[in-house]
Amino acid sequence: MTMEEISKLGPQAAYEAHLAEGRFMIQRAASTGEYVFWPKVTSPSGATDLEWVAAKGTGHIHAITVNRARAGSWNVALVELDEGVRMMSTLPDVETAEIGAPVRARIETTEEGPRVVFDLIAEDAA
């Protein structure tokens, strides 16, 4: 999908279209500088001049749990991006992680489609 086509979509569809093209994009209000996630038609202060910007991709673990089922375990985390917004995600390569641990985003392709997941950033690299 071209940028022109994506620009005509609603916020949810646009986010998913960017993701399908390999881009992790979040919204920022041009007038107020507020970042918005998950994607919406307005910022909390009422700004509607929302633009898509590439997420920096770094953040830290705000909260984390490990769901345990007979079929296996997987973690679910709330990641706070450096832009200050929070999103639900997972760290596919580890069982769990410490709250506060620095993480970096990547796009993972699954059977259900692309999703943003995170990897721990080694302390010395952080």
Place this chain on the structure above:
Amino acid sequence: MSMDTMRGKSAIVGMATAGVGEAPGFSAMELLGQATVKAVNDAGVKLSDIDGVFAATSSHAFPTMSVVEYLGLKPRFFDGTNVGGSSFELHLLQATMALEAGLCEVALICYGSNQRTAGGRLVSMSEPQWHETPYKPRHPITAYALATSRHMAQYGTRREDLADVALAARGWANLNPEAFARGPLTKDEVMSARMISDPLSKSDCCLVTDGAAACILVRADKAKDLPGKPVYFMGAGAANYHRSIVAMPDLTTTAAAESGPRAMEMAGVSQKDIDVVMVYDAFTINTILFLEDLGFCPKGEGGRFVQDGRIAPGGELAVNTNGGGLSCVHPGMYGLFLIAEAVAQIRGDAGDRQQADCNIALCHGNGGTLSSQCTAILCSEAAL
């Protein structure tokens, strides 16, 4: 109508439950119907007197319509606001407004569920959130576990503290013949329960039961003409910031920090005046969060506050005296059962778990994933 004119303006004159625990062979609406008939009899009114209907369930898209048809009612005011388990504390506020405005004379608040015998798991009409779906959260527990992880990291709350909440609930349930989960429970058993969503184990989760409840509310001046001991509406307040746990501003502070003070301001009471505290314990962390947010202990101290049996029978503060969602009953949306226990305590009908001189009870409902928070305060005539 201002806030201070609502205090004491309505009264619960009938209250009943039905099918608490297991009710094989009965539908959700049949249990709701049984509870309503019992509540109407308790109040000394007739079904046909009901002209205001307030309902929310986990299995009816249009709960007031379904209730009206099933019971053959012809209400002139109805409200099916669904804010999950907190719906019924909000319905108390809405029904009081409707009664005071003259929109109805006899209000019914009702709920029914057969989730245990129908499927044995939580029944919910809650739709998935598209931005969460790729990560396969198992709500509601995943959301509550995330909040627990944050409380532990920020305030040093331990799994042992969560266990104290579960043990206190069981202690109360053992004094309540209607409670579903009764019998001895040790800290070792709680601590070794199967982990479901770290750090929450099976012992941190509420029950999955059947159950229905119904409540009849009239204006306070009319309550005096009815046979039973009225339990008065003293105040209520609501607050809500989010739907998805992703959007909860502070995972360690719920909107109860606003709904509680609003309700207490309307009621003209403070924490020290409350004789029984009923908080929606869908998970053990809820009790800790709500005791903090409602001001019974400082923020972050909830884990330490519940230690050493402080909220168990014989402790300093009587919390969830029916055994709670953890050990008494949890049929999906538990909020009306908080009110049922508060009414039993204020009427002096609570048997072995009766609190001496119980005049004021606080009911705190929680809906969604720590989302909607609604607090209601009830009292005896003496406390008005």
